[in-house]
Amino acid sequence: MGSNSSKIPTNPYAAISKGFNRECFLEHNRLRAIHNSPNLRLDKKLMNSAQKHAEAMARENQLRMQEDIEYGQNAAMQVFSNYLTISGTEVARLWYKHSANYDYSENNQFDKRNFTQIVWKNTERVGFGCAINEDFKTVFMVGHYWPPGNIEGGFLENVIKPRVGDTSSDGWNLLAHDRTMKTTKMRRRRKCHKSNKTEQTNRMSTNAYAYSFNTNH
Numbered sequence: 001m002g003s004n005s006s007k008i009p010t011n012p013y014a015a016i017s018k019g020f021n022r023e024c025f026l027e028h029n030r031l032r033a034i035h036n037s038p039n040l041r042l043d044k045k046l047m048n049s050a051q052k053h054a055e056a057m058a059r060e061n062q063l064r065m066q067e068d069i070e071y072g073q074n075a076a077m078q079v080f081s082n083y084l085t086i087s088g089t090e091v092a093r094l095w096y097k098h099s100a101n102y103d104y105s106e107n108n109q110f111d112k113r114n115f116t117q118i119v120w121k122n123t124e125r126v127g128f129g130c131a132i133n134e135d136f137k138t139v140f141m142v143g144h145y146w147p148p149g150n151i152e153g154g155f156l157e158n159v160i161k162p163r164v165g166d167t168s169s170d171g172w173n174l175l176a177h178d179r180t181m182k183t184t185k186m187r188r189r190r191k192c193h194k195s196n197k198t199e200q201t202n203r204m205s206t207n208a209y210a211y212s213f214n215t216n217h
Contacts, residue, residue, distance in 0.1 A: 021047055024088030024128045024143070028118055031096050035119040035160045043146070046071065046127025050144040054129035057140040061133050072117045072148030076141045088128065091141045092118065104161045113150045120149025121158040 021042060029039045053066045053073070063077050074095050078086065098115035109116065117123070129142045149158065 018047075020088045020130050021128045022088070024092050024141075025126060027089045027092035028126060028143075031092060032119050034162050035121075036163055037119050037121045037158075037160060038124075040126045040145075041124060043125040043127050046125055046144040046146060047129065048127070049129075050127045050142040051129030051131070053144065054131040054140045054142040057142070058131040058133040058138070061136045061138055063140070069144070070148065072120070072123065072143075072145035072150060074114055074117055074143040074145070078139045078141075080137050080139065086130075086139060086141075091128075091130075091143075095143070102159070104159065105156075107155045108152055109155060109159075110150065116155060116159050117143075117145055117149040119159055120145070121160060122147055122154075123149050 025040065025042045032039065049066075049069060049071065053075075056066070057063060057075070057077070063075055065073060065075075076091060076094055095114035096118055098112045099119075102109065102112055102115065123145045125146045127144050129144075130139065132139045151158075
């Protein structure tokens with residue numbers, strides 16, 4: 001097996017390798033660049049807290065906010081059948097999809113929190129976690145962010161319009177046509193999977209649910 005592949009261990013709540021973290025991190029920074037937000041730094045403390053959060057949700061088989069932390073939180077859950085293929089790139093894009101039809105002239109758009117937390121200008125550090133529940137065939141993905149985004153009254157300053165001349169373009173449309181996606185597709189993905197058999201897989205576009213949480217409003 002190549003070094004770019006990572007298996008989910010047999011423990012149903014076990015940690016995913018650093019490869020998932022790095023791929024999700026790189027896609028976050030690529031998406032932030034579209035909005036002129038500075039690069040994030042991958043933080044071990046946030047990686048550990050996000051992993052614990054993912055494992056707690058996997059044990060309970062439920063998406064929920066972690067109450068005892070002050071980090072910004074993005075979370076997603078996917079239901080799978082036999083074999084699971086997932087990449088950090090796809091998780092970041094699932095959250096970013098909420099940029100569709102975003103109004104950059106309006107403040108406090110909390111219904112778009114998955115997207116706004118990704119590109120929030122004042123956020124500096126991030127970490128990710130991923131865990132599965134094999135009994136219910138669900139996988140939970142988490143991002144923890146510091147300083148947290150989605151602060152009431154801060155959306156106009158921290159969520160910047162995409163770096164394009166056409167002001168009618170939103171970030172999701174730009175992503176769909178971004179030439180740099182060609183390089184992403186050519187790059188071999190790090191996958192967390194249950195098997196390397198050539199069975200049909202469930203992708204993030206199927207039966208995936210995304211939520212964003214914070215404790216700032």
